[in-house]
Amino acid sequence: MKNGQLITIKELVKDYPVGKGYFRALEDINLTIGEGEFAGLVGPSGSGKTTLLNIVGSLDVPTKGEVNVLGQSIGSLNARQSANLRNHSLGFIFQTYNLLPVYNVFENVELPLLLLKMEKDKRRELVDQALEWVGLQDKRKSRPAQLSGGECQRVSIARAMVKSPKIVLADEPTANLDAKNSHNILQTMEKLNQELKTTFIFATHDDKVIQYLHRKISLDDGRVVNDEQIIKE
Amino acid sequence: MLALKLAYRNLMGARLRTWLNVFVLSLAFVVLIWFKGVINGWDDQARRDTIAWQIGGGQYWQENYDPYDPFTIDESHGIISGKIQTAINAGKMTPILIGQATMYPEGRIQSISLRGVDPNQHIIDLPTQYLQSEDGEIPAIIGTRTAKNNKLSVGDFVTIRWRDVNGTFDANEVKITYIFKTDVPVMDLGIVWIPLEQHQEMTRMPNEATILTTSKEDGFIGDFPGWNFKDHYFLLSEIRNMIEMKSIGGSIYFIVLMSLAMLAIFDTQVLSIFRRQKEIGTHIALGMTQRQVVTLFTVEGAMHSVLAAILAAIYGVPLLWLQAVVGWSMPAGTDDFGLTIAETIYPSYSLALVFGTTAIVLITTTVVSYLPARRISKMEPTDAIRGKIQ
Numbered sequence: 001m002k003n004g005q006l007i008t009i010k011e012l013v014k015d016y017p018v019g020k021g022y023f024r025a026l027e028d029i030n031l032t033i034g035e036g037e038f039a040g041l042v043g044p045s046g047s048g049k050t051t052l053l054n055i056v057g058s059l060d061v062p063t064k065g066e067v068n069v070l071g072q073s074i075g076s077l078n079a080r081q082s083a084n085l086r087n088h089s090l091g092f093i094f095q096t097y098n099l100l101p102v103y104n105v106f107e108n109v110e111l112p113l114l115l116l117k118m119e120k121d122k123r124r125e126l127v128d129q130a131l132e133w134v135g136l137q138d139k140r141k142s143r144p145a146q147l148s149g150g151e152c153q154r155v156s157i158a159r160a161m162v163k164s165p166k167i168v169l170a171d172e173p174t175a176n177l178d179a180k181n182s183h184n185i186l187q188t189m190e191k192l193n194q195e196l197k198t199t200f201i202f203a204t205h206d207d208k209v210i211q212y213l214h215r216k217i218s219l220d221d222g223r224v225v226n227d228e229q230i231i232k233e
Numbered sequence: 234m235l236a237l238k239l240a241y242r243n244l245m246g247a248r249l250r251t252w253l254n255v256f257v258l259s260l261a262f263v264v265l266i267w268f269k270g271v272i273n274g275w276d277d278q279a280r281r282d283t284i285a286w287q288i289g290g291g292q293y294w295q296e297n298y299d300p301y302d303p304f305t306i307d308e309s310h311g312i313i314s315g316k317i318q319t320a321i322n323a324g325k326m327t328p329i330l331i332g333q334a335t336m337y338p339e340g341r342i343q344s345i346s347l348r349g350v351d352p353n354q355h356i357i358d359l360p361t362q363y364l365q366s367e368d369g370e371i372p373a374i375i376g377t378r379t380a381k382n383n384k385l386s387v388g389d390f391v392t393i394r395w396r397d398v399n400g401t402f403d404a405n406e407v408k409i410t411y412i413f414k415t416d417v418p419v420m421d422l423g424i425v426w427i428p429l430e431q432h433q434e435m436t437r438m439p440n441e442a443t444i445l446t447t448s449k450e451d452g453f454i455g456d457f458p459g460w461n462f463k464d465h466y467f468l469l470s471e472i473r474n475m476i477e478m479k480s481i482g483g484s485i486y487f488i489v490l491m492s493l494a495m496l497a498i499f500d501t502q503v504l505s506i507f508r509r510q511k512e513i514g515t516h517i518a519l520g521m522t523q524r525q526v527v528t529l530f531t532v533e534g535a536m537h538s539v540l541a542a543i544l545a546a547i548y549g550v551p552l553l554w555l556q557a558v559v560g561w562s563m564p565a566g567t568d569d570f571g572l573t574i575a576e577t578i579y580p581s582y583s584l585a586l587v588f589g590t591t592a593i594v595l596i597t598t599t600v601v602s603y604l605p606a607r608r609i610s611k612m613e614p615t616d617a618i619r620g621k622i623q
């Protein structure tokens with residue numbers, strides 16, 4: 001891992017089998033993403049944003065090329081190593097929140113720490129801190145069904161951030177939210193990015209998200225068509 | 234440990250859904266243990282009563298005697314030798330002479346087995362003390378079934394006709410001195426018991442007997458020429474076969490009940506795999522391997538049976554204990570079926586029964602939970618996260 005570079009992608013190709021042939025979802029992707037970036041994979045549906053995000057998140061593997069995340073080559077990891085990478089270093093935020101409905105807010109946020117086999121007191125401390133970041137201290141006993149969409153996504157952010165991962169991958173995090181909630185969520189994530197130096201990578205086609213990005217990587221038909229740094233005032 | 238913790242949390246979180254499954258499964262526990270307990274209780278009682286009333290520690294049969302062949306009865310009598318008499322005098326055995334006869338209750342003709350037994354014997358529970366003759370009549374005791382079938386009461390006289398050893402018919406009246414109740418129908422149905430010496434005299438078979446029943450404490454005493462010893466294994470074979478048949482019937486109940494309970498678990502698991510795909514994907518995204526998720530779902534299913542065992546213990550232990558104390562009353566007329574069965578069966582529960590049943594349910598539940606959970610390992614994590622049905 002070169003200094004400050006968390007993710008290095010070289011000549012990435014991803015094919016999916018379709019019938020007797022295959023569908024090429026990503027082609028010749030070359031990228032590097034550094035520590036503390038607030039970057040977005042932007043493009044229309046089917047452009048390969050989520051596929052790229054899944055490969056970086058070690059949920060999928062490349063067909064060709066090299067994807068290196070935190071010094072580990074995604075294509076060569078076995079199931080346990082892959083799970084270990086996600087467990088220790090990656091956080092996920094999903095479009096549909098993916099909260100466990102039978103757990104309350106506290107338990108949902110606590111789950112990644114349980115998987116890390118952390119002590120109870122430490123877990124409590126970290127969960128309280130994460131809930132404070134997203135402003136949900138008073139909802140710790142509520143279940144997801146009792147929360148609004150915005151609150152659910154904030155729980156999802158707290159769950160992703162509770163273990164202080166190096167990288168947070170957010171797939172269309174505002175797709176199910178109204179404008180006000182979207183801005184709240186994005187401001188929260190931007191604040192965490194600045195304070196904790198966590199790298200955020202979004203897959204989005206939502207303009208509300210795009211306006212917060214510091215780097216916009218545009219994809220079309222599985223290729224990177226533009227990669228620009230956005231200078232914020 | 235993590236799987237246990239998460240499985241417990243998932244089950245507690247699912248609230249009513251969990252408790253419905255747990256309740257159904259707990260019913261399976263309680264009913265299975267109760268049913269097996271009843272069979273065991275019946276088995277114990279049938280063996281105990283048969284030993285007490287009929288076979289003692291075992292029987293010596295005159296070598297021609299075959300209870301299933303009535304044509305052998307005329308030839309099934311042997312001399313009570315000095316060696317046998319010594320054992321009888323020592324209270325180690327009691328002789329019984331069996332003959333065929335006809336009874337004429339209220340003018341009807343009824344074939345019976347006329348049996349002579351020593352009025353002073355204490356080997357079997359038959360109340361032979363009522364066979365003491367005080368007024369010169371021939372005293373006879375019969376069971377409640379025979380009394381009911383022939384409308385006989387204590388003090389009634391009834392004509393008996395029999396053939397002696399030479400084939401000569403003779404008849405006399407006997408006086409019913411006592412009507413006993415027994416759970417062993419073969420000591421009752423169609424049998425009239427009279428004093429042994431009287432029977433020997435009537436049939437001109439002095440000092441002869443058909444069977445020699447030994448005391449419970451003695452059993453096999455030694456070899457006697459012309460007599461074959463029949464041990465408990467042989468004499469209880471009918472009961473054993475009957476109980477085995479009942480156990481097979483019980484196994485069918487067992488399978489039906491288990492199937493119902495397992496269906497509930499299997500159904501819940503299958504539904505879970507489909508309905509909770511996002512959850513499965515989320516677990517994987519958070520850092521679990523698919524194998525760990527399969528373990529989690531399997532443990533979750535198996536934990537149903539652990540909770541069910543706890544719930545079953547909470548309401549089942551007092552219920553089963555009460556049943557064991559109060560017993561289970563058999564419907565009227567059950568004893569007319571010819572089975573050795575008490576009016577009330579007291580279920581008998583052993584530790585082996587309770588732990589065996591629990592282990593079977595636990596193992597079966599785990600297997601049933603694992604089968605659908607295996608599908609998780611075939612899921613694409615990216616599809617699971619999106620909740621895409623596969």
